Amino acid sequence: MCGIVGYIGFNEATPFLVDGMSKLEYRGYDSAGIAVFDGKRINIEKCVGRLDRLRDKIGAHVPTGTIGIGHTRWATHGRPSDQNSHPHADASGKFAVVHNGIIENYLVIKEDLIAKGHVFLSETDTEVVVHLMAELYNGDFEQTVKKVLKIIEGSYSLVFMCADAPDKLICTKKDNPLVIGLGEGENFIASDIPAIINYTRKNYILSDGEFAVVTKDSVWVEDRDGVPISKKVFEVYWDAEAAEKGGYDHFMLKEIYEQPQAVRATMSSRIAKDESTTIFNELNWVKDDLDNIKKIFIIACGTAYHAGIVGKYYIEQIAKIPVEVDIASEFRYRKPLVDESTLTIVISQSGETSDTLAALKEAKRLGARTLAVTNVVGSSIAREADQVIYTYAGPEIAVASTKAYTTQLAVMLMLAIYMGNIKNVLSSERSKELVHALHILPEQLDELLKDVTNIKEHAYRYKEAKDMFFLGRSLDYAVALEGSLKLKEISYIHAEAYAAGELKHGTLALIVEGVAVIVLATQHDVYEKTLSNIKEVKARDAEVLGIALAGDDSISKYVDHTIFIPKADKYTAPILSVLPLQIFAYYAAVARECDVDKPRNLAKSVTVE
Ligand code: F6R
Numbered sequence: 001m002c003g004i005v006g007y008i009g010f011n012e013a014t015p016f017l018v019d020g021m022s023k024l025e026y027r028g029y030d031s032a033g034i035a036v037f038d039g040k041r042i043n044i045e046k047c048v049g050r051l052d053r054l055r056d057k058i059g060a061h062v063p064t065g066t067i068g069i070g071h072t073r074w075a076t077h078g079r080p081s082d083q084n085s086h087p088h089a090d091a092s093g094k095f096a097v098v099h100n101g102i103i104e105n106y107l108v109i110k111e112d113l114i115a116k117g118h119v120f121l122s123e124t125d126t127e128v129v130v131h132l133m134a135e136l137y138n139g140d141f142e143q144t145v146k147k148v149l150k151i152i153e154g155s156y157s158l159v160f161m162c163a164d165a166p167d168k169l170i171c172t173k174k175d176n177p178l179v180i181g182l183g184e185g186e187n188f189i190a191s192d193i194p195a196i197i198n199y200t201r202k203n204y205i206l207s208d209g210e211f212a213v214v215t216k217d218s219v220w221v222e223d224r225d226g227v228p229i230s231k232k233v234f235e236v237y238w239d240a241e242a243a244e245k246g247g248y249d250h251f252m253l254k255e256i257y258e259q260p261q262a263v264r265a266t267m268s269s270r271i272a273k274d275e276s277t278t279i280f281n282e283l284n285w286v287k288d289d290l291d292n293i294k295k296i297f298i299i300a301c302g303t304a305y306h307a308g309i310v311g312k313y314y315i316e317q318i319a320k321i322p323v324e325v326d327i328a329s330e331f332r333y334r335k336p337l338v339d340e341s342t343l344t345i346v347i348s349q350s351g352e353t354s355d356t357l358a359a360l361k362e363a364k365r366l367g368a369r370t371l372a373v374t375n376v377v378g379s380s381i382a383r384e385a386d387q388v389i390y391t392y393a394g395p396e397i398a399v400a401s402t403k404a405y406t407t408q409l410a411v412m413l414m415l416a417i418y419m420g421n422i423k424n425v426l427s428s429e430r431s432k433e434l435v436h437a438l439h440i441l442p443e444q445l446d447e448l449l450k451d452v453t454n455i456k457e458h459a460y461r462y463k464e465a466k467d468m469f470f471l472g473r474s475l476d477y478a479v480a481l482e483g484s485l486k487l488k489e490i491s492y493i494h495a496e497a498y499a500a501g502e503l504k505h506g507t508l509a510l511i512v513e514g515v516a517v518i519v520l521a522t523q524h525d526v527y528e529k530t531l532s533n534i535k536e537v538k539a540r541d542a543e544v545l546g547i548a549l550a551g552d553d554s555i556s557k558y559v560d561h562t563i564f565i566p567k568a569d570k571y572t573a574p575i576l577s578v579l580p581l582q583i584f585a586y587y588a589a590v591a592r593e594c595d596v597d598k599p600r601n602l603a604k605s606v607t608v609e
Contacts, residue, residue, distance in 0.1 A: 001265075001394025002086070002100040003027035003072040004178075005195050006159045006169045009186020009216045013068030014058070016188065020195035021072045022051055023244060026251070026397050027100075027191060028074025030378070031085035035096035036068035037166045042096050046071075046085035066216075067166055069159045069189075071098040074395055075377035077106070078123030088127045090134035091119060094163045097133070099126040100191055101156035101176045102392065104269040107281075109151065129158065141165040142213060145172070146226075149211070155268060157206075159189055172211045175264065180204040180212060180219055182233065187214050193236055194243040204231040250596045252398035252490070256582050260445040262403040263410050263575070265392035267438060270414050275435045276428065277421045278414040283371075283387055290423050293343045296323045297368070299331050299359045300347040301606070303401040304408060306482040308347050310574050311412035313475050318426055318434070318571075319419035328355035331362065338366040345371045349396055349404035351379020353606050360384050373411050375404050389415070398597045399604050400490050402582050405482060406445075409575045413438065437569035441576075444566040448579050455563055455580050458545055459587030462493075462516050469507070469517045470497040470581075471537075473530050476520035479574045483518065483581030490599050491589040500533035513541035518581070520547045521555055522565065522573040534558045547577050 003024025007013040017034045032054040033046025043063045047053050051072060071086035078084040087096040103109075106125035109132065114120065118131045132148045141162040155175035171178055171189050181188035181196035181203050188196040193203060206212060209224030221229045238247055248254040270278050296315060298308035305327055312323040326336070328346070332355065338344070344363035348356045351374035360381060364370055372385035375393050382388045391407035417434050420426030462468065468487060470480035477499045484497035498507055500519065511517070517537050521530045534544055535558065546559035550567045565576040589596045 001027045001074045001392075003191045003195070004098045004100050004157060004159055004189070005070040005191070006068070006098075006171065006189030006214070007186070008067045008169050008214055009183060010066060011186060012062075013065055014062045016199065017068050017070035018051065018055065019198070020188070020190055021070050023194035023240075024072050024191055025051060026244060026395060028072050028395060030075050030080035031073040031082070032071065033085045033087055034063065034068055034070040035087040035089070035161060036063035036065040037161065037163060038063065038065040039166075042089065042093055042161065042163050044087055044089055044096060046087065047082050048080045048085060067161065067169065069096060069098045069161055069169065076102055076390065076392055077125040079378035083122045084124050086126060088122065088124065088130045090130045092134060094137070095130050095133040096161050097126065097130045098159050099129060099156055101174070102154045102265065102268055103128060103152050103156065104154035105152065125154075128152070133160070139164070141168070142170060145170050146211070155265060157191060167215055169214045170212070171206070171214065172209075173206050174208045175261070178206045180206065180214060182219065186216055187219055189214060192243075192246065193238075194240060197236060197238070197240050197243045201236045203234045203236060205234050249590070250398065250586070252400055252402060252586055252596050255396055255398055255403045256579070256586065257449055258394065259403045259406050259579065260442040260449070262391075262393040262407050263445060264442040266407040266410050267414065267441075268392075271435055271439060275432060275439060277431055278417045278435060278438075280389060280415070280418055282389060283418070285418070285422055287422055287424075290321070290419055292341060293321060293369070294341040295343075296321055297331070297336065297338065297342060297344045297363065298323060298325045298347065299328050299344060299356060299363070301328050301353050301355055303405050303482060303485060304347040304349060304356070306478060306485065307405055307408035307412060308345075309478040309481065310409050310475060311345070311347070311416070313478065314412050314416035314571060315419065318416035319423060320425045321419065326359070328353070328359040331359040336366070338363055338368045340367045340369075342368040343371060344368040345373060346381060346385065347373045347408055348379075348381050349375045349393075349401055349408075350604070351376040351381040353381070355606070357381050357384060373408060375407070396604075399599055399602050400486060400585070400596075406575050406578065410438065410441070413571055413575075434569065434571060437572040441572050444568060444572075444576055445579065447566050448576060452583050455583045456587045458561060458563070459584045460591045463588055463591035465493055465516045467510070467515065468493055468495045469511070469515065470495060470520075471500040471503065471517060471533060472520035472523075473500045473526040473533075474523045475570065475574045476523050476526075476530070476577070479578050479581065480518070480520055482578055483585070486582055486585035487588060489602060490585055490596055491592050491594055492600070493588060493592075500530055503533060504536065508536065508540070511537050511540040511542050515540075515542045516545070517542045518545045518547065518584075519559065520577055521552070522547065522549050522568075522577050523570055525570070531558055547580055549573065
């Protein structure tokens with residue numbers, strides 16, 4: 001996720017670009033840059049760090065010109081650095097490009113361009129776009145962009161400028177947002193409305209595959225087949241603050257709704273074209289690498305620890321390697337039995353959590369191989385680990401983690417399939433089934449999010465609850481842990497999660513008339529056992545809310561209320577069943593008038609022990 005902006009008009013471009021980018025920092029803030037055409041050439045100013053660093057760098061020498069583009073970056077390919085910052089330009093400086101998304105086939109294109117003599121200055125996937133422009137340019141800016149779009153694969157929103165055509169910007173999008181703000185004698189481009197809301201309230205929202213040529217007085221839009229489109233103007237009535245949250249009341253809700261896209265981005269380029277397996281080019285493991293691993297430790301804190309528990313089920317059941325999951329702050333001091341035959345996987349959204357970083361260092365000291373799963377490119381944990389898998393969730397602003405968790409789960413499942421196939425312990429049929437289950441997951445997440453009224457009503461109904469219990473078996477238990485954490489951290493309702501079979505060993509004493517219990521029942525192999533546990537709590541007059549797969553006709557006979565999730569494979573079910581729990585926690589917190597995005601006593605990144 002990154003933020004992009006563009007301006008063409010009668011005013012100086014730089015003030016708008018910098019102001020617009022400041023409203024998009026929630027989309028990325030590890031580096032920033034602008035490109036402005038001064039009448040003779042395109043001048044680029046960019047640097048690693050927050051936007052303020054760019055402001056300082058520009059100082060009094062503000063690039064002048066009335067056409068320009070800007071970018072605030074959240075690194076995916078290539079660590080945050082001056083060179084990797086956008087905009088990118090070709091060697092002649094004729095073209096400049098800003099990009100949000102991932103060019104999946106960039107390596108093949110890059111090799112081809114290098115063979116043709118192009119010299120790359122960055123490690124980014126984006127730079128191939130601008131070199132392709134230079135390679136294919138025949139004097140016609142628009143035609144060249146169209147040729148480039150035929151070659152690149154992946155997800156993108158892109159804005160192009162060309163020194164030979166300083167009267168226009170060209171933009172397009174696929175699976176990433178882009179809006180065009182309509183002014184008088186000036187027009188604006190941005191990843192999101194907050195960047196332009198102070199300049200115009202009239203917008204065109206581009207759809208996938210649309211191609212727009214923007215001049216100061218006109219906006220020409222074509223569909224992917226080159227057929228002109230007359231776009232409907234979308235008028236924004238939100239205030240600037242609401243716009244930053246995309247019209248959502250809180251960042252947490254926005255991030256909940258971003259999950260289909262976050263999971264899609266995290267999986268993109270990691271699923272083989274024939275859907276037979278998953279691919280991790282960043283690991284490049286062969287059988288020998290895995291045969292040497294006798295045990296895996298997964299180490300993390302909080303929500304990431306819960307993702308680790310799901311990961312244990314995935315890896316043990318699919319790749320047949322024993323896994324232990326540790327809370328990072330415990331691992332450091334418990335003198336774990338780790339050696340060279342151990343692989344340690346640390347999971348961390350921020351990549352900066354002090355306990356996780358220390359545990360990673362300890363595992364390394366003891367001789368383990370280390371792998372980090374993190375959302376922040378170039379973070380301390382990413383730098384410390386031997387190898388890294390990035391989740392592409394984009395920045396998570398709300399303290400309560402949502403989209404980071406689901407993308408971590410997607411990575412753990414892809415990793416288990418990858419390892420299972422390398423080790424030859426996964427049948428090709430089951431591998432295909434699992435990859436297919438992953439493939440349809442973003443649409444299932446979308447479907448689930450289409451109507452959450454039912455979940456919201458339940459949350460409001462339970463808002464006065466003093467205690468809540470979350471139960472489940474197997475993978476449902478792992479998700480119950482996360483549901484309970486979400487509820488307590490943002491709504492301050494006391495919540496506990498139990499393996500459903502464990503309740504009778506003590507906690508059942510707390511189940512009395514009216515106590516609220518949420519039971520997950522999505523796992524077929526333990527379904528009957530879960531029903532028995534539901535009967536146990538119902539016999540004590542608890543009020544039970546069940547989470548079940550669509551098509552489950554029996555559950556309603558046992559519980560008081562049910563929330564259905566789309567029918568899914570047992571391994572993708574956790575990535576779906578956590579959503580109702582996140583939404584439940586969110587609305588319970590709203591109903592109790594809690595500060596959802598900034599819960600009391602908590603911080604987003606815990607960099608102290
Ligand atoms: C809960 C939450 C925390 C984090 C934990 C680890 O919603 O966000 O429990 O999961 O502090 O943070 P990272 O993943 O950044 O290491």
